[in-house]
Amino acid sequence: MFHIPYPPSGSGYWSPVTSTLNWCEEDYYATVYLAEIVNSLTNVLFLFLGIKGILSCRRNGHDFVFQVAFLGYFIVGLGSLLFHSTLKYPMQLVDELSMIYTTCLMCYATFSFSKSTRNRTILGLSLLGLSVFITAYYHYLQDPRFHQNAYAILTVVVVLRSMWLMEVTLRSKWRKAQALNASSQVNGPSPGSSRDVQLSQNTRDLKILNTMWLMVICGLSSFLGGFAIWNLDNHYCSTIRGWRHTIGLPWGVLLEGHGWWHLLTGIGAYIYITWGTWLRHCLNGRQDEYELYWPHFYTFPEVVHVEKEIPKPVHLDGTSAIKRL
Known part of the structure; x- marks a missing residue:
């Protein structure tokens, strides 16, 4: 096998280290300009998917809050790249606190739907206050466990709330039964009746629900897989x-557990925002x-606007035209 011995780690362009965390990847062994080269470059996935999500929101007319969420996702990746490149405390704050802010934004998107302007304002101000508190208290403690626990709690709350909304919105047995119109009650259902329309919508929604659950499973599996590898990397x-060192370069980079954490959580977070957009x-x-x-399991999902063909009004000569929305 092709084998290059690991160069010794040492100081680099951004030395000394001032962050409260230093991961298992050795410092400055590949270049003096990147403290942790694998942990830095794996964040390129966040940058790529963040731009992809923003462009998709603009192209398909998704709610602006999800465009901002993808921007936050991009900033998480950029902050993490800067943090692992420099191992400086200010860059650590950009990395970790942007995760909190983006999750709070998704919390607002999840809980604010169908609320009055007053309640949305109260929710927004409450989440803003929570973000400020977490920022100040974390800066005071400088204990990474506080940030990790805060992020985990917020994520669990948002995901569980989204699951509940998904079920009550799309599963027919949880929706309130819709009354049939008078003619269908008297004459029974017929093609085009409200009963037939409802059955068609239930079938459609069940198909959507099953696909969404597949997204949830894939996203959670990616998150939990990354979390497991991250813990193994810390403990061993x-x-x-x-x-x-035994394997050598370039194969040794496959054992950089925190890099796998970036890749797997990046995929999981992207799937979650896409799921929230569709929901x-x-x-x-x-x-x-x-x-x-x-189209394929190994590609990144995207919510797209469906183009439908509808007939234009008939022209004076009796012809008609087709217009694509």
């Missing part, structure tokens, strides 16, 4: 470093206008 760092359209009753484009 000395052993893993020994393995990396918002369903909450607005626009299931027929938007669909999930996910």
